[in-house]
Amino acid sequence: MSSTLPRIINERNLTLAELREILEKEERVRELTNLERYTLEYARRFSKENDPQRARAKVEELIKTFDIPEDIAVQLVNLKPQDPGEIRLVFLPLSKVFSEEDYKRILEIVNSE
Known part of the structure; x- marks a missing residue:
């Protein structure tokens, strides 16, 4: 039994809101794998920001204002x-x-809306 894993094309830090949006779009066009379904459920349950564009804007503002790494800014937005x-x-x-x-x-x- 041979299974081919998808090839990673690029890597990026995502907020939970962005992740949720990506997986929900995928869910509309194909059946998600078990891992993707669990990940989507996690993102739906724990995302504290509903708007992916607003979440990304907050990440960018934190990076620009405080000169912090993107992964730290993403965690701040995710944790709120x-x-x-x-x-x-x-x-x-x-x-x-x-x-x-x-x-x-x-x-x-x-915490801004």
Whole structure:
């Protein structure tokens, strides 16, 4: 029994809202694999931002404003932290120091409608 895995063409950090949109489009044209179905359910359940374009705009604003890596910005948008302590946990891998004003601004960005 030989199974060929799809070839990876490119790799990109996606917000859960973007992932959900991609998989929902795929679901309309073909049957999803088990892994894709589980992933779609996860994205539907845990995505805190409904609009994929707004989610991406928040990621871009965080990157531009705070000079943080895309994967960290995506995690902030996905988690939608409610206090600076939650942001600090996401920032643990970074060696940068952020001010309380920075944390307030990050909260404003990720929680904006």
